[in-house]
Amino acid sequence: MAINKVRPALVxxxxxxxxxxxxxxxISLMGLFESISAGVFPALHPRFAIINEWxxxxxxxxxxxxxxxxxxxxxxxxxxxKFVLFGExxxxxxxxxxxxxxxxxxxxxxxxxxxxxxxxxxxxLPVQQVSEQTVH
Numbered sequence: 001m002a003i004n005k006v007r008p009a010l011v012x013x014x015x016x017x018x019x020x021x022x023x024x025x026x027i028s029l030m031g032l033f034e035s036i037s038a039g040v041f042p043a044l045h046p047r048f049a050i051i052n053e054w055x056x057x058x059x060x061x062x063x064x065x066x067x068x069x070x071x072x073x074x075x076x077x078x079x080x081x082k083f084v085l086f087g088e089x090x091x092x093x094x095x096x097x098x099x100x101x102x103x104x105x106x107x108x109x110x111x112x113x114x115x116x117x118x119x120x121x122x123x124x125l126p127v128q129q130v131s132e133q134t135v136h
Contacts, residue, residue: 004058004059005057005058005059005060006056006057006058006059006088007057007061007115007116007118008054008055008056008057008061008085008092008115009054009055009056009057010052010053010054010113010120010121011053011054011055011091012052012053013050013051013052013111013113013121013123014029014032014050014051015032015033015034015048015049015050015051015111015125016029016030016031016032016033016048016049016051017030017031017033017047017048017049018030018031018047018049019049019051019095019097027093027095029049029051033048034125034126035125035126035127035128036103036125036126036127036128037127037128037129037130038103038106038127038128038129038130039129039130039131040129041103041104041105041106041129042102042103042104042105043102043103043127044100044101044102044103045098045100045101045102045103046099046100047097047098047099047100048097048098048101049095049096049097049098050065050095050096050098050111051093051094051095051096052065052093052094052096052113053091053092053093053094054083054085054091054092054093054094054115055085055088055089055090055091055092056088057085057088058085058086058087058088059084059085060082060083060084061082061083061084061085061115061116062080062081062082062115062116062117063080063081063082063083063094063113063114063115064078064079064080064113064114064115064117065078065079065094065096065111065112065113065114066078066110066111066112066114067098067101067109067110067111067112067125068109068110068111068112069104069107069109069110070105070107070108070109070110072110076101076102076103076109077098077101079096081094081096103127106127106128106129107126107127108124108125108126108127109124109125109126109127110122110123110124110125111123111124111125
């Protein structure tokens with residue numbers, strides 16, 4: 001008997017500086033943020049994580065996460081992962097770590113999520129220039 005595939009829904013997307021696996025399977029998120037500030041451009045962001053939680057689906061899926069430039073065409077980086085949901089109440093967290101990401105100029109960058117190559121969500125990531133005195 002074939003299982004009908006049901007595309008999952010994206011519950012949330014969280015951006016943070018780091019993710020740690022704790023005892024007992026829990027994860028800890030450090031340094032949650034909604035934007036990036038830099039004193040000079042191009043700006044190098046050494047590390048950040050993109051966490052997506054999926055639910056409501058059934059079947060095997062390919063998740064693609066793209067970091068897209070303000071023109072919404074240029075892909076700065078992308079990653080793929082596969083996951084399986086056996087029932088519509090099951091949840092899956094997808095964690096994508098980005099290292100040494102260069103932002104060429106200030107602007108609103110975009111984090112695009114796709115499932116099986118179909119766009120699901122587009123999350124803005126404002127990257128702003130500030131005086132070096134206010135960057136910490």
